[in-house]
Amino acid sequence: MQTPVPSDLIAKLAQAYPEHASRIVETLETPPSVSLRLNSARTLSARPFAELEDGTIPWLPAELEGYWLSERPTFALDPLWHAGAYYVQDASAMTLATIWEQLDWHTPPRLALDLCAAPGGKSTLLRDLLPKETLLVSNEILPKRCKILVENMVKWCCADQMIITQEEPQRLTALLLGACDLILVDAPCSGEGLMRRDEEARRMWSPQLIADCVTRQRAILQEAMRMLAPEGILLYATCTLNQEENDQMVQWLLDHYPCELIDLFRFAERITGAYATSYGLHLWPGIVRGEGQYLAALRLTDIVETPSEARKAKGLTRTSRQELAGLSWLSEPTSADYFTIGDRIYQLTPEAALLLATAYREHLAVATPGLEIASMRHQAKGYEPSFALLHHKLYDAIKLPSLELPLEEALRYLRGEALTTESSTERGFTTITYRGIPLGLAHSTGSRLNNLYPKPYRLRI
Structure with missing residues (x-):
């Protein structure tokens, strides 16, 4: 790194965390940790980069598998990375899986939203953790980042029961007002916890940046709370270290909305070095083997805003079973419905189809409406298998x-x-x-x- 850790940040850390500040700052001048999470939907003959494996990530639940590497290889030269066989993700960001089973769901979530989802690490993790019948909406406002999100989710076999949108949060609110049982806000932040690997985070940092991030985070959270259903859970995460964007932001939510904290203190002992406050979990470079991460969980206890009566949206065009029968490379169609959108066929559950019809009526930007089964690139040649289907269990490779x-x-x-x-x-x-x-x-x-x-x-x- 060419840019030193900003002196104002060092002073802030010393004031907020006097026992740990010097170690955090020292660690920010060292190479970042490297870790990956395996795709449980893939059957691998050998673990990727097994020769570099340097310890299993102990805070992941038994059904998930991740490990550290002793050095960073060139992942782009590994075809298995391109195939979605694993996801390169910071071990600290995997903390979401650690708390998952203890969130005390009153009923299984029907609709989940990852509001700031790119590049897709937490969305792929959510898709693994959520019940298979839960519909996940992953959203990213920036076009370039949204394209990366689509690629990562499709390759993770997550195009089933998943919609990807590219919208501002306030425009999504009209679609999802009071409807989400789970919302993850992995908020845009000042990125202090990523300064080991991100030169730009060092160059761009300033006290004003923190203030700007706080303003933006509040605007995003205001919309998230409007979209959350009563008894729904909000997960708030950042990759920064300061109090303004972390504990103080959670206190702001408690002051302005009918919600209660879900105590994460008991999870701190599962993650070596994690620090728990009465608000959330703090993971700091040098104290935890990973980069900076903050996570808090809240449950909504009352209605924030009553949805107006929904107007009936024009339905999507169904695809006939006879047309599906001509797709020899498709395994036996499931009980889900199939729809033609543009020149492509998608598999959608009734819930997803209804939500999409409303989204199209509201002229929302839908990047991926669901699992693409087939596309017709050339009218004369008919349908061909879609890239997304190739990465899904519905694809019949034998044919x-x-x-x-x-x-x-x-x-x-x-x-x-x-x-x-x-x-x-x-x-x-x-x-x-x-x-x-x-x-x-x-x-x-x-x-x-x-x-x-x-x-x-x-x-x-």
């Missing part, structure tokens, strides 16, 4: 030929290059795999395989 590639060939494929084979291959769609994990599709003309890997996701190194 399409597949081609397993070694590392260098797989990287060529991920760069978008056409492939050739020594022997003639069956004409039509072919699944491209690496270590048995699907990467994408190609279209065989016999001796040549035309690359169908999505252009926005292609490797550029």
Whole structure:
């Protein structure tokens, strides 16, 4: 790092956490930790970068698996990373899974919202933790970050029971007023806890930045509280260290809304070095093996705003079962419904279809309406398997030929290059795999395989 830790920040830390400040500041001048979380929906023959494994993350529940690495490899040169076999995520950010089972759900959540979701680490984690019938809406306002969110969620096999939007929080409120059983606000913040790995966080930091972040966070939380259902749970997270954006923000919520704290103190002992206040959990670099993270949980105890009577939205166009029968690479359709949106077919539950119809009526920006089954890129050629389906259990790989590639060939494929084979291959769609994990599709003309890997996701190194 070229930029030193700001002196004003050092002074703030010394005042707020006199016992830990010097160690935090010293750690901010060291290389960041590296950790990853495995995708439980993938069957791997070996753990990625097992030779660099440097300890299992102990605070994850038994059904999830993550571990630290002794150094940071070039993940972009690993096809399994591109296939969504694992997610590179800071161990501190995985704390969400630690508290999950003890949130004392009165009833299973039906609708969950990740309001500031990009790049997707916590959304992929939420999708693993939530009941399979829960509909998850993941939102990101910035276009470039929203595209990354879509890619990560689709590759994590999360396009089922998931809608991705690209909207300002206040515009989502009209759609979700008083409807969400769970809302995660991983708030835009001053990023003090990421200064080990983010040079820009050092350069941009100032007391004014904190003030600006507080204003923005309050605006986001105001909308979140309006969207939360009575007895619903709000999870508030930041990756910063100061009191204004953390404990004081939670106190502001308690002062202005009918909610109660969910005590996280008992979880501190599960995470070596975590510090609990009466508001939330603090994870500090140098004290915890990870980067900075703050997490608090609140339950809404009364109605914030009564939703007006919903106007009936025009329904989506259903896809006939007869049309689905012609898609040979689709395994037996589930009891969910199928809809044609534009030139694509999506699988949607009735709840998702109703929500989407309302979203389209309100002209909200929907980046991904659900699990894409098929697309019609070329009208004359008919439907082809979607990239999202390839990463989902509904995809019937047995009904399409597949081609397993070694590392260098797989990287060529991920760069978008056409492939050739020594022997003639069956004409039509072919699944491209690496270590048995699907990467994408190609279209065989016999001796040549035309690359169908999505252009926005292609490797550029």
